[in-house]
Amino acid sequence: MTDSLLAPAPGFDQPIAMLKHCHDKIRKQLATLQKLLEHLPRHGADASAQQAAQAVQKYFNTAAHIHHADEEIDLLPMLDATATGADLETVRRLRPDILLQHKRMDDAWHIIDAQLDKISNGTGSELAPDAVNTFVQMYTAHMEIEEGHIAPMAKRLFNAHQMQVLGEAMQRRRGIAPAGGTSNDNTVGGIALADLRMDYGRASLSEEDTLGDPIAQFGKWFDEAMKAQVNEPNAMSVATVGSDGRPASRIVLIKQFDARGFTWYTNYDSQKGRQLAQNPHAALLFFWPELERQVRIEGRVERTSAEESDTYFYSRPVKSQLAAIASQQSAPIGSRGEMEENYAAVERANDPAAGSKPQRPAHWGGYRLVPERVEFWQGRASRFHDRIVYSLQADGSWTKGRIQP
Structure with a gap:
């Protein structure tokens, strides 16, 4: 048989x-x-x-x-x-x-x-x-x-x-990627990019579905993204604008969010650090395609306290601490070899066998975006998406309402 x-x-x-x-x-x-x-x-x-x-x-x-x-x-x-x-x-x-x-x-x-x-x-x-x-x-x-x-x-x-x-x-x-194609000459799997689209239909979002506080609502969605095993749910785009008026964006990892705002850590002398010194406002974007969701957050940016920056810096792996010291983020360098030499020099100078350990450099620390506007976007069929926006009021309270897709 x-x-x-x-x-x-x-x-x-x-x-x-x-x-x-x-x-x-x-x-x-x-x-x-x-x-x-x-x-x-x-x-x-x-x-x-x-x-x-x-x-x-x-x-x-x-x-x-x-x-x-x-x-x-x-x-x-x-x-x-x-x-x-x-x-x-x-x-x-x-x-x-x-x-x-x-x-x-x-x-x-x-x-x-x-x-x-x-x-x-x-x-x-x-x-x-x-x-x-x-x-x-x-x-x-x-x-x-x-x-x-x-x-x-x-x-x-x-x-x-x-x-x-x-x-x-x-x-x-379950870690099984649906079959996909490769791109070539503005096509993906033989489909022209202009025709490449996926209709959404997983969920809806109404005013009644959302909590009264946008941080609490973000926490709810973030928890759902974690449970759904979204690929790097903590990854967010940070968009900044300097004194020249030209925007720049990059992906960083959020390290904390609470009633005070959304926190990440970086080199204060990097491009985003310089732009934030000139214009202390930024926009964050989380995109979770597995859930057909995105969250847009806009507000002013402030530095975290030295104590907070110390706490996070010393919680990092030692090699990450050394990398933060060795790298002059966003500054030009001649080769990868020079970068490796810089790292090796920092590693020798902070040899634990010699009784030394890395110290957080003054140019490295945290930023916190204090939100003033938060939008929750849920994909819907026919591009008729749900968008619920929270706006901060002068008395510190939040209002929320629907805007059109």
Whole structure:
């Protein structure tokens, strides 16, 4: 007998079936967990128990989180943006419960995971029946809700393009890049650049969806970008303008955001440092294509305190500290070899064996953009995007409103 009689696993071109396939895997792991509960009193943490514990841990510590992100970041927002009438009422009734269930299941899993750690390495054999049974019941009920309401609705409402968008998002979350082409003579995969476009349809954004404070709303979106495994969600474009009126932009990494603003670190003598000295205003841009989102932030820029700059500088790897000392950022240099020589000289001068360590140079430190305008942009179909803008008022409060795409 060949395995041709076995039903193949669905592909990412069938994202709803793929999500159901994930549920089947969850049920398999739950069954293993229950068998382990019966096995341990008789056999202890033997080789079979260790293998079973490791398999369950591997799934719920990795794959389950990815599956939850599929639902939280893609499936549910897409349904919210697509459904109408009774369907929309159902989505908005069930969505908060599903998200809360994810959190409660995660909390319950942490208790079991700690016990499985000891079973996995053979140092313990305790597995609490109440914790396991509660976890199994929670997951079983959760999957019944999704399979009874959410999955059938998605299959009924999503068009072919939305299914493709959902499937590709799931691929990227698992580190599998959708097939693409190469560019040549203004074409990509044989398509002229002028005709190269992707319609958006993953989510919507309304005034009611956003929080009252733009920093809190940014934190919410940033957390969702992290869960969606966006490629470098902390990367942002910083645009500055000097006294000559000519703009310049570059990508840097945000290191902190809070009620005071958005912070990054750099060389104060670099091009952006010189431009900010002449004109202390800048614009930041975060672009998260996996979520079809961007955030634009404009405001005045100030330097962080020396204490803050010290704290971050000394938290960096030593080699990064040395590089900050050795490089005169944006200044011309003859060759890579000269750069390497400069670095080597700094490294010799800061040899820990000689009792010395790098000191933060006065020309290196942080900038903080204090926001005055923040725009949240959510891609929508037919370029009819959602744009919600927050504006800072004279009394320190924020107003928000919609602007046209």
